Amino acid sequence: MESNHQSNYKLNKTEKKFLRKQIKASHTLLRHEGIETVSCATQSLVVANGGLGNGVSRNQLLPVLEKCGLVDVLLMPPNKPYSFVRYKTIEESKKAYVTLNGKEIVDDLGQKIILYLNFVEKVEWKEMELQSLPPGLTVVEEIISSEDEKMLLQSINWTEGTDNQNVKKSLKHRRVKHFGYEFHYGTNNVDKNNPLPGGLPEICDSILEKWLKEGYIKHKPDQLTINQYEPGHGIPAHIDTHSAFEDEIISLSLGAEIVMDFKHPDGVTVPIMLPRRSLLVMTGESRYLWTHGITPRKFDTVQASAGHKSGIILSDVGDLTLHKRGMRTSFTFRKVKQTACDCSYPLVCDSQRKETPPSFPESEKEASLLEQEYVHRVYEEIAGHFSSTRHTPWPHIVEFLKALPSGSIVADIGCGNGKYLGINKELHMVGCDRSQNLVDICRERQFQAFVCDALAVPVRSGSCDACISIAVIHHFATAERRVAALQELVRLLRPGGKALIYVWAMEQEYNKQKSKYLRGNRNSQGKKKEINSDASVQELLVEQIPDVDNQDSACSVPGISDFQEGGCHSSKVTHSKLPIHTNRTSFHSQDLLVPWHFKGNPAKDKPVEPLGPGGSLDPSPVFHRYYHVFCEGELEAACQTLSNVSILQSYYDQGNWCVILQKL
Structure with a gap:
C-alpha cells in the first residue's frame, strides 16, 4: 500500500x-x-x-x-x-x-x-500581400545539366590561390576564389588596372557563350567569384558597388538550393528560392536598389508543394515547411565597369553620390532613399567601429531600466550593439535594429535581438511594459516619419507602459551652459522639467552626450506638418543640398549630414571607401549620416499629437531633448 x-x-x-x-x-x-x-x-x-x-x-x-x-x-x-x-x-x-x-x-x-x-475556437492568420519579383530579376531553372554541375564543382581547386590572409580573415564562414579580377572586400571593389593572370576558367567559356546565344545574359563576364557556403552560413545583405560592375550580375547555384532575401529601401522583403543548377540574373532596379543576402541558418522556410521550385516563397501557411540546407557553391559572374555609373538611382550610387550631395527630401520616396543611403548603409558599414565606442551605459538610462518592476517586458528600438539589453537581469529585454551587423554583435553577446524596421516592429500591440528609443528618431528624414516612429513605440506599450526617448538637440548651448559635445568634457548636470510626477521615474536625470563622431544607432523606417515653434533660429533646408556639419561646433541647420571618422587602422576597422573611379583608398575614411536635430519643444509637440499618451517628463540634458511618456 x-x-x-x-x-x-x-x-x-x-x-x-x-x-x-x-x-x-x-x-x-x-x-x-x-x-x-x-x-x-x-x-x-x-x-x-x-x-x-x-x-x-x-x-x-x-x-x-x-x-x-x-x-x-x-x-x-x-x-x-x-x-x-x-x-x-x-x-x-x-x-x-x-x-x-x-x-x-x-x-x-x-x-x-x-x-x-x-x-x-477558430484559426485566423493574416496573410501577407502577394508579392512579385523585384523588377529586373529573373530565375532560370535547370540552366545546366547535372553532368555540367559535377564538372564545374570538380574543377575548383580550393588548395590553390586561397592563401590571401585578408580574404581568410574577412570570410571566415565561407571559402572564396576570384578569377579575372580580385574582389577586395575592404573597398567592395576591384582594381581595374590589375587583372588576374589567366582570366576566367576555360570550363566556363562554352557555358557563357550558350547563355549569350540563348539571350539569358547580354554581356560576356570578365570577373568570377566562387563562394562555397556551409549549411548555417550566409552573406550579409548588400548591393554590389555600382561603379565596379556593369548592370548585369548573374549567379549560378550549384550543389544545393538556397533562399535569398531581397529587400527594398522601404522595408519590403521578398524571399526567393534559388534551386540547384538555377541561374539568378539581376538587372535594373533589382541590381541597383534592392539589397540581396542570405540569412545564416540551417533550415529555410520553403513551399511544401512539389510543383513549387523557384521564385517567391509565398505566405500560404498551409503550404510551408522547412528544408535543410546543404553545401552550396555559387559562381557569380560580373563584367567590370570601366566608366562611372550613371544609373537612375543617384542616392544609392557611389559614382553620383560623390558628385551630387543629397537634397532635403521632398517626398516619402526621397526620404526613404535618403535614409537607406545615409543612415542604414552607413551603420551597416561602420558597425564594428561604432560598437567599439559604445561600451559605457549612460547612468540614468540605467536608473530608468532598474526602476521598472521585476519581470517587465522591455523593447529597445534601435538597440545598436545592445549595451542596455543586459543592464537589469530582472527584466525581459529584447532589442531590434535596422543594421544586421549590429544585431549580429548583440547575438554574439547572447542578447535577444532581431533586424526590423522601426515603423514596423513585429511585436504584438500592447505587449511591452516599457520601451526605450535612444538616439534613433532624429535619423528620420521627414516630420511624418518621425511621428510615425513615435506612434509605433506607443503601439507596443500596454496601457500604463512608459517610453523613454532621446534625440539630439539643436541647442548645444542652453541656460548659459555649453553642452559636453561643444566643451568636450563630461562634468555637468542635466536639467529637467516636470510635467506629471511619477514615483518610479521622478528622479531620472540622464547624462547623455551627443558625441557626433560616436552616437547611438538608428533603426529607421516610413506622414504632420514640420514643427514651426520652439525658439530655434534655423530655417528648414528646402530645395537645397543638405549641409555637412563640422564636428564639435554648434548646429546651424536642423537637417544635415554628420561625419563619422574612422580612427586607427582602416584595414583593421574594415569599412573603407574608394575616393573615385580608380579605387584608391582614403587613409582616413569618412561616412556621412543624416540627422534632424530637434528644437526646444519639438519632441514634446510631436508626442502631443499622439492619442492616448501622457507626457510624464520633458527635459534637456547635455545636447539632447528627452521625453518620458506613458500610454493611457
Whole structure:
C-alpha cells in the first residue's frame, strides 16, 4: 500500500508539472501572439513548440498528428514556434489533445522538444500581400545539366590561390576564389588596372557563350567569384558597388538550393528560392536598389508543394515547411565597369553620390532613399567601429531600466550593439535594429535581438511594459516619419507602459551652459522639467552626450506638418543640398549630414571607401549620416499629437531633448 501511494504521489506531481507547462504555453501564446485558447473541445488545436520557428518541419509534424485522425488542414506560420491543426471531427481533435499533449518529438536538428496542445475556437492568420519579383530579376531553372554541375564543382581547386590572409580573415564562414579580377572586400571593389593572370576558367567559356546565344545574359563576364557556403552560413545583405560592375550580375547555384532575401529601401522583403543548377540574373532596379543576402541558418522556410521550385516563397501557411540546407557553391559572374555609373538611382550610387550631395527630401520616396543611403548603409558599414565606442551605459538610462518592476517586458528600438539589453537581469529585454551587423554583435553577446524596421516592429500591440528609443528618431528624414516612429513605440506599450526617448538637440548651448559635445568634457548636470510626477521615474536625470563622431544607432523606417515653434533660429533646408556639419561646433541647420571618422587602422576597422573611379583608398575614411536635430519643444509637440499618451517628463540634458511618456 505504501509503495502504491508513493507511486500515485509521484504521478500526481508529474501531472501537475505538465499542467503548469501547458497553462504557461497557453498564456504565452495569448500574451505574445494574441492566440486565445478555450477550455471546451473544438475541431482546432494550437500546437505549441510544433512550428517552423523552432525547427519542426511539416513532414515531421503531420504524420504525428495524422495518427490521431484525419487532418483537415495544418497551418504553419513562417518563423513561429507553433502551428494550427484542424481535424475533421471533434472526436479526433480530442484524441490528439489527450494523446499528443506532452509528447516528446525530435526536431530537424536532432533536439528533443515537447508538444503542448490547446483547443482554439477558430484559426485566423493574416496573410501577407502577394508579392512579385523585384523588377529586373529573373530565375532560370535547370540552366545546366547535372553532368555540367559535377564538372564545374570538380574543377575548383580550393588548395590553390586561397592563401590571401585578408580574404581568410574577412570570410571566415565561407571559402572564396576570384578569377579575372580580385574582389577586395575592404573597398567592395576591384582594381581595374590589375587583372588576374589567366582570366576566367576555360570550363566556363562554352557555358557563357550558350547563355549569350540563348539571350539569358547580354554581356560576356570578365570577373568570377566562387563562394562555397556551409549549411548555417550566409552573406550579409548588400548591393554590389555600382561603379565596379556593369548592370548585369548573374549567379549560378550549384550543389544545393538556397533562399535569398531581397529587400527594398522601404522595408519590403521578398524571399526567393534559388534551386540547384538555377541561374539568378539581376538587372535594373533589382541590381541597383534592392539589397540581396542570405540569412545564416540551417533550415529555410520553403513551399511544401512539389510543383513549387523557384521564385517567391509565398505566405500560404498551409503550404510551408522547412528544408535543410546543404553545401552550396555559387559562381557569380560580373563584367567590370570601366566608366562611372550613371544609373537612375543617384542616392544609392557611389559614382553620383560623390558628385551630387543629397537634397532635403521632398517626398516619402526621397526620404526613404535618403535614409537607406545615409543612415542604414552607413551603420551597416561602420558597425564594428561604432560598437567599439559604445561600451559605457549612460547612468540614468540605467536608473530608468532598474526602476521598472521585476519581470517587465522591455523593447529597445534601435538597440545598436545592445549595451542596455543586459543592464537589469530582472527584466525581459529584447532589442531590434535596422543594421544586421549590429544585431549580429548583440547575438554574439547572447542578447535577444532581431533586424526590423522601426515603423514596423513585429511585436504584438500592447505587449511591452516599457520601451526605450535612444538616439534613433532624429535619423528620420521627414516630420511624418518621425511621428510615425513615435506612434509605433506607443503601439507596443500596454496601457500604463512608459517610453523613454532621446534625440539630439539643436541647442548645444542652453541656460548659459555649453553642452559636453561643444566643451568636450563630461562634468555637468542635466536639467529637467516636470510635467506629471511619477514615483518610479521622478528622479531620472540622464547624462547623455551627443558625441557626433560616436552616437547611438538608428533603426529607421516610413506622414504632420514640420514643427514651426520652439525658439530655434534655423530655417528648414528646402530645395537645397543638405549641409555637412563640422564636428564639435554648434548646429546651424536642423537637417544635415554628420561625419563619422574612422580612427586607427582602416584595414583593421574594415569599412573603407574608394575616393573615385580608380579605387584608391582614403587613409582616413569618412561616412556621412543624416540627422534632424530637434528644437526646444519639438519632441514634446510631436508626442502631443499622439492619442492616448501622457507626457510624464520633458527635459534637456547635455545636447539632447528627452521625453518620458506613458500610454493611457
